[in-house]
Amino acid sequence: MQNTTMTVFTIFLTISIYFISLKIYQKIKVPFLTPLLISTTAIILILISSGVTFEQYKPGKAIMTFLLGPATVGLALPLYLNRQLLRKMLIPILIGIVSGSISTLTTAVILAKLSGLDALLVASMATKSITAPIAIEISRIIGGDPAIAVAFVVFTGTLGSMIGTSFLSLCKINSPVARGLAMGLSAHGQGTATILQEGQLQGAMAGVAMALSAIFVSFIAPFYIPWLL
Amino acid sequence: MSAFRRFFSCKENNLRKTLKIAGQTCLLWVIYYAGTWIVNYFHIPLPGSVLGIIILFVLLSMGVIKEQWLSAAVNPLLKHLAFFFIPIAVELMQWGDLFIKKGHLLFLPLVVSTLVALLATGGVVQLLTKNNENSEE
Known part of the structure; x- marks a missing residue:
């Protein structure tokens, strides 16, 4: 009974904090204070200060992430809606995604190794884009830690959405297609939301890059990353 | 009386909408489950959700599944996708020490590889599409 009460409490806490942080994010509009960052920090602080351990939070976690799989499958829908665009520029899109994914993954893993980080952190860093x-x-397949992987993903997404567009302009990358793909590939969902402000084409391209790079890296990661490590 | 009726018809619409979203979510769940099952059964080192995306994309392209059958569920799920990462990221409370000790070492690889991603993707695509535009002219 004690456990059930705790599970109900943690779920209620997580959902209410999420909606509060969503409101805060929409009000203050500071790009790096995302609902995910605000909520996670707030929940960790509340759990620690009220003496709840992660073990007690875990049963609620399983219930709350139940819909993550179906939601992820839903990423096929925006990809399908952009199929005309995809078909029209298939070759440049695919080459861009392959070169971008491999170069970012390789740099991240090699620099992480050179910095002397342990294997768990290096493997978790491989999926940061x-x-x-x-x-x-x-990260589960290649021996990383899912929670650390999420932290790196969020950091990368935030960094990319903050400096990405100015860095692209600095490098004289002005083509809308190139800018969209670059932002979606490097900063995934957050990058897509940022570049969408430049136009529908850029936003659509970012969505395409986000989905295709995820699929591409899923295929190569189990072989390529152990080889790099 | 009319307010009463409006209340009920509104209720009915909400109910219908909820059922629609629930049904569509079930369809997504079946595809996700199929992807996970195939991956596990054949020992394919691929996330089940990624195979699910591929299956759904193929089914949509073949016209087996219509876009309208899913959009009511997909749109809110993707809109609130970030919610699902909160419970996962809370696990970081177990890794506090690690980040305090090693945190500063993480910056260089994360920042440099992000810039590399932007430059490699953007540069390559701009180069390729420029050539295309020139040859079409």
């Missing part, structure tokens, strides 16, 4: 639901799954 992949959209979170798929990064979690890949």
Whole structure:
């Protein structure tokens, strides 16, 4: 009974904090204070200060993430809606995604190794440019930690959405298609939301890059990352 | 009386909408489950959800599944996708020490690889599409 009460409490806490942080985010509009960052920090602080351990939070976690799988499958829908665009520029899109994914993954893993980080952190860093639901799954397969992987994904997404567009302009990358793909590939969902402000084409391209790079890295990661490690 | 009726018809619409979203979510769940099952059964090192995305994309392209059958569920699920990562990220409370000790070492790889991603993708695509535009002219 004690456990059930705790589970109900943690679920209620998580849902209410999420909606409060969503309201805060919409009000203050500071790009790096995302609902995920605000909520996670608030919940960790509340749990620690009220003496709740992660073990007690875990049963609620299983219930709350139940819909994550179906939601991830739903990523096929925006990809399908952009199929005309995808078909029209298939070759540049695919080459861009393959070169972008491999270069970012390789730099992250090699620099992490050179910095002397342990294998768990290096493996969790490999998926940092992949959209979170798929990064979690890949990190499980390659021996990373899903929670750390999410932290790196969020950090990368936030960084990319803050400096990405100015960095692209600095490098004289002005083509809308190139800018959209670059933002979606490097900063996934957060990058997509940012570049959408430049136009529908950029936003659509970012969505395409986010989904395709996640699929591409899923295929190569189990072989390529152990080889790099 | 009319307010009463309006209340009920509104209720009915909400009920219908809820059922629609629930039904569509079930369809997504079946595809996700199929993806996970295939991956586990054949020992394919691929996330079940990724195979699910591929299956759904193929079914949509073949016209087996219509876009309208899913959009009522997909839109709110993707809109609130970030919610699902909160319970996962809360696990970071177990890794506090690690981040305090190693945190500063994480910056360089994360920042550099993000810039590399932007430059490699953007540069390559701009180069390729420019050539295309030139050859079409």
